Amino acid sequence: MKAQLTARIGPVLREAAARLRSAGIATARQDAELLLARVLETTRLALHLEPTRQLPAEALAGLEALIARRASHEPLQYLLGAEDFGGVRLAVGPGVFIPRPETELLVERAVARCPEAGLVLDLCAGSGAVACAVAARRTDVTVWAVELAAEAAGWARANVGRLGLADHITVLEGDLFAPVAARAERWDLVVANPPYIARTALASLPAEVRDWEPALALDGGPDGLALIDRILDGGPAFVRPGGAVLLEIGHDHADRLRRRLAGDARYGPPLFCRDFLGYERVLEVTIAGLRPPPSPGGWGVWGGGGRSQLTCQPG
Numbered sequence: 001m002k003a004q005l006t007a008r009i010g011p012v013l014r015e016a017a018a019r020l021r022s023a024g025i026a027t028a029r030q031d032a033e034l035l036l037a038r039v040l041e042t043t044r045l046a047l048h049l050e051p052t053r054q055l056p057a058e059a060l061a062g063l064e065a066l067i068a069r070r071a072s073h074e075p076l077q078y079l080l081g082a083e084d085f086g087g088v089r090l091a092v093g094p095g096v097f098i099p100r101p102e103t104e105l106l107v108e109r110a111v112a113r114c115p116e117a118g119l120v121l122d123l124c125a126g127s128g129a130v131a132c133a134v135a136a137r138r139t140d141v142t143v144w145a146v147e148l149a150a151e152a153a154g155w156a157r158a159n160v161g162r163l164g165l166a167d168h169i170t171v172l173e174g175d176l177f178a179p180v181a182a183r184a185e186r187w188d189l190v191v192a193n194p195p196y197i198a199r200t201a202l203a204s205l206p207a208e209v210r211d212w213e214p215a216l217a218l219d220g221g222p223d224g225l226a227l228i229d230r231i232l233d234g235g236p237a238f239v240r241p242g243g244a245v246l247l248e249i250g251h252d253h254a255d256r257l258r259r260r261l262a263g264d265a266r267y268g269p270p271l272f273c274r275d276f277l278g279y280e281r282v283l284e285v286t287i288a289g290l291r292p293p294p295s296p297g298g299w300g301v302w303g304g305g306g307r308s309q310l311t312c313q314p315g
Contacts, residue, residue, distance in 0.1 A: 007054055008051070008052050009047055009050060009051050010052065012036065012055060012063065013036060013047065016032035016035070016036065016063065016067050017029040017031075017032040019067055020067065020071055023071035023073070024073075025071070025073070031076050034076065034080060035063060035066045035067065035076075036059075036063055038081075039059050039063050066079050073207040073212070074208070074212055075209075078092065078093050083098055085099040085101075085103070085104065085129050086103075086107045086133025086134075086137075087133060087136060087137060088133055088159075090127050090128070090129055090132065091127070091155065091158055093155070094212070095152060096126055096152045097126040097127065097213055097214060097217035097218075098213060099126070099127060099129035099130075101276075102275045102276070103129065103130065105248075105273055105282050106248045106282050107130055107133045107137075110134050110191045111134055111137050111138055113189060113246065113284070114188055115188055116140055117140045117141070117142075118138075118140075118141050118189065119142050119143075119144075119186075119187045119188050119189075120141055120142070120143045120144070120190075121146070121187040121189070121191070121238065122143055122144065122145040122146065122191050123177070123192035123231060124147065124148075124227065125145035125146055125147040125152075125153070125156050125171065126152050126193070126217060127155045127156055128145055128157075128160055128169070128171065130145075131143045131160070131169050132160060132163055132165055135165045135168040135169050136163065136165065142169075143168060143169045143170070144180060144187075145169055145170065145171045146171075146172050146176065146180065147171065148174065149214060149217075151214075152214065152217070153172075153173045156171045157171045176230060177234045177237075186238060187239050187243060188240055188243045189245075189246060190235050190238060190244075190245045191247075192231055192246075193248040194227035194247065194248070195219050195227055196224045196227070196228060196248070196249055196250045197219065197250065198220060198221075198222065198223055198224040198250075199221060199222055201224075202215070202219060205218070220250070223256075224250050224253065225253065225256065225257075228249060229260070232245065232247075232260070232261070236287050236288075239287045241287050241288065242286065242287060242289060243286070243287050245283075245285050245287070246284050248281060248282055249280070249283050251277075251281060253280075254280035257270065257283055266287065266288055268288055269285075271283075271284040
């Protein structure tokens with residue numbers, strides 16, 4: 001950008017948006033405004049209220065660097081350093097998966113399903129998005145968040161600390177259930193937003209995703225179900241009877257998972273929740289067995305067909 005000719009907000013934004021548009025950025029004007037607002041530590045509204053404001057040379061230099069990075073299709077969230085998700089503002093950057101709005105459905109189900117003072121195990125935790133959103137809304141809940149990638153686990157720990165949730169969330173590094181395998185606890189919920197994109201589809205992802213976000217957080221194996229299958233295989237050993245496994249899944253996975261779970265007596269009937277586009281995107285399955293009733297007076301028997309009519313009284 002020609003600082004000596006375009007040193008006011010209005011012309012700077014027009015030129016920045018034109019550069020992004022020519023680079024194939026669909027949200028060019030919006031991105032230019034967000035990046036300039038970040039440089040000036042202000043809001044998009046303030047930019048519109050002061051279109052003739054003169055910009056200092058250091059602000060122009062900072063914007064130039066960010067526009068160049070965005071033109072290379074680096075995710076906007078990395079450049080802004082944050083993303084809003086589930087009622088919390090998360091720090092994000094290179095090396096961590098960016099939380100998506102559709103994952104808020106997983107949070108909603110976890111918040112609704114977890115009992116009072118419940119224990120939640122969040123697998124494939126990434127930036128800590130699900131763990132932080134759940135713990136921020138349910139301060140009675142304790143969450144253990146497990147992430148395989150050390151860099152992503154670092155982002156999770158930073159978000160937990162910055163949001164003041166260290167008393168509610170413990171971040172561990174490792175592969176799925178391995179870091180908690182020796183613990184005596186059994187969890188009320190296992191939740192996960194695992195990688196679920198089929199390996200053959202990775203190359204067709206948008207450049208912002210394919211070239212910048214960590215492949216470990218995207219690659220779900222040959223059919224996208226590799227991690228989902230492993231979590232479902234291991235879940236019953238770590239969840240209390242009557243507890244549940246909640247998973248975000250691919251938009252085309254529901255039918256295959258129905259068939260997979262049909263013969264698994266360890267789980268009750270699967271429940272699939274639809275996202276805002278109508279896709280079945282969250283799988284919820286209950287662990288078969290005995291579950292404490294919601295009020296005193298007996299124990300309900302849970303199994304592959306749901307709750308039976310048989311109620312047993314203690315003693």
